[in-house]
Amino acid sequence: MSKWGFYFNQDRCVGCKTCIVACKQWNETKRGDAKINQLTLEKYQVSLHATDAGSNYIDPVSGTNNYKEYRKYYMKEMWRKVDRSETGNITESFDHTFKSTVDVRHLSMGCNHCDKPACVDACPMGVPFKDATTGIVLWNNAECISCGRCKSACPWSTPQFYVDNYATYAQNDPNRPKMTKCTLCYERINEGLKPACVAACWNRALDAGPMNELIAQYPSASTALPEFTASSTGPNIIFKAKTAKTA
Amino acid sequence: MNWITVKGRLISQFSAEPAPGGNYLFKDVSGLYRAMVDPKAAANPSFEEFTKLGVVERSIPKGTYLPAFGVYPNGIFGKFETTTGKLNLYSPRWGVVRPATSNPNVPGGKDGFRNATAQYQPLHEGYETFFDNGNPLTGTFTGHTSPQSGRSYTLQYLTNKARHRAHTVFDNVAIIKDQFEQNVKINPIDAGKRRIKDGDMVYAYNDRGCTKIPAMVTNSVVPGVISIEHGAWYRAHPTETVTVWQQTKYNSTTGEYDFEAVTMPVDVGGAENVLTYDFGGTEQYTGQAVSAHGGYVEVSLTKPN
Numbered sequence: 001m002s003k004w005g006f007y008f009n010q011d012r013c014v015g016c017k018t019c020i021v022a023c024k025q026w027n028e029t030k031r032g033d034a035k036i037n038q039l040t041l042e043k044y045q046v047s048l049h050a051t052d053a054g055s056n057y058i059d060p061v062s063g064t065n066n067y068k069e070y071r072k073y074y075m076k077e078m079w080r081k082v083d084r085s086e087t088g089n090i091t092e093s094f095d096h097t098f099k100s101t102v103d104v105r106h107l108s109m110g111c112n113h114c115d116k117p118a119c120v121d122a123c124p125m126g127v128p129f130k131d132a133t134t135g136i137v138l139w140n141n142a143e144c145i146s147c148g149r150c151k152s153a154c155p156w157s158t159p160q161f162y163v164d165n166y167a168t169y170a171q172n173d174p175n176r177p178k179m180t181k182c183t184l185c186y187e188r189i190n191e192g193l194k195p196a197c198v199a200a201c202w203n204r205a206l207d208a209g210p211m212n213e214l215i216a217q218y219p220s221a222s223t224a225l226p227e228f229t230a231s232s233t234g235p236n237i238i239f240k241a242k243t244a245k246t247a
Numbered sequence: 248m249n250w251i252t253v254k255g256r257l258i259s260q261f262s263a264e265p266a267p268g269g270n271y272l273f274k275d276v277s278g279l280y281r282a283m284v285d286p287k288a289a290a291n292p293s294f295e296e297f298t299k300l301g302v303v304e305r306s307i308p309k310g311t312y313l314p315a316f317g318v319y320p321n322g323i324f325g326k327f328e329t330t331t332g333k334l335n336l337y338s339p340r341w342g343v344v345r346p347a348t349s350n351p352n353v354p355g356g357k358d359g360f361r362n363a364t365a366q367y368q369p370l371h372e373g374y375e376t377f378f379d380n381g382n383p384l385t386g387t388f389t390g391h392t393s394p395q396s397g398r399s400y401t402l403q404y405l406t407n408k409a410r411h412r413a414h415t416v417f418d419n420v421a422i423i424k425d426q427f428e429q430n431v432k433i434n435p436i437d438a439g440k441r442r443i444k445d446g447d448m449v450y451a452y453n454d455r456g457c458t459k460i461p462a463m464v465t466n467s468v469v470p471g472v473i474s475i476e477h478g479a480w481y482r483a484h485p486t487e488t489v490t491v492w493q494q495t496k497y498n499s500t501t502g503e504y505d506f507e508a509v510t511m512p513v514d515v516g517g518a519e520n521v522l523t524y525d526f527g528g529t530e531q532y533t534g535q536a537v538s539a540h541g542g543y544v545e546v547s548l549t550k551p552n
Contacts, residue, residue: 017426071421102466
């Protein structure tokens, strides 16, 4: 069995989140509410007057932006996330010039397809499972009871539900959110393609493949990164950390 | 070691100064190249070869004085025969498009060609206007007090490009919009003075309008500057309003438009257009729709009147 995983080059990532959008777009049919909130032409075509009146975009009482209707027909699950961390500060010297030590680092991460996946161990219904040939953690959520144990067991909350209050739905509710998660674009790599996030990354910060090939291709890559939460579950991801900024 | 990079194609295409009558001349800059790179050394290409190569890189000892432009220490070449002694970048197209002007805000405005020379142009509401003598180096920081509203402004806004939009395009695409929050980026020093915490809903306002968006307290902007990403769509608050001053009242005595107080809704979309000023496109500066410039602004947790 080969072990598939990711490579992330922090030096190249600028936090554009193209990987997230590509992931959501490719996996549109796999989102949890794909059969519940279906986009039809009638729903899509909202008159300009209706949007200006605020019913779709602005809460008429509080005046805050209301995107509930707006985002209803897109994938809400964050299979891939990009975290931003900022260190350093800006100081003003006696001659009113500024000196900056600000350093911004990003971490783009999907599922790490662990050797010993915590979600598989935690699930009482056997929804997530490890693929025999690639080691990818796949899922079949027909039996999912929306207990959320997979999400809380995962160190990075990779298993996702399309709403946060998934546990409050009744078991016989047809709208009950069921677990979905990153599949490393299983159907794409079967065709010899890279996953959607890797293919879309215009700065080439991401790569995916069997781990032995990735390690051979990026010999300087490390399994640790300051921004990455280490875990004993054996995550299949390697990093090139961003070069430290010199003042 | 320092590195010197000489870009041959660029240098050989510099135009130095417009000549009388509107034509401009190409100066022979081969002397500049010889001053920078010793052509006698075997490894160095001649000037003709160098213009074809484009780029030549040589390592030099650290601390070496590089006579890039202006007076050279060996005294052979001296200054360029231009008004500044340096290479002046000049656009003949802009020399035609921009007429000569006597506007004191435009440096070198008396000469029609000087307007087309690349140089620093102070902004209409730039940093200089915050100082009592208009000079950030020698003056005292006073901020700007608006004669219309009486409000005091000490911050400047920038409207930098958003990563997820092409100006205003894609702001209605939820899958993209959800990934980036439209916020006002403010330095911790300025945020602390105003008791603003990260994520607070704040009002960014000036005499022209007011927008209500979350604050992002970050060191990515320097103190005294806030940043609102350009291109978010305007959305009017259903109930909250502010007083703004617009030049809409025609004054038959002066022939100009006077300021008039108007009540307008607060914007909750984060459209920086409510803060920017309008000005003509080709008369003085470029651009009208793109607000790639600064201006007075104040940020507050409480709504202005």
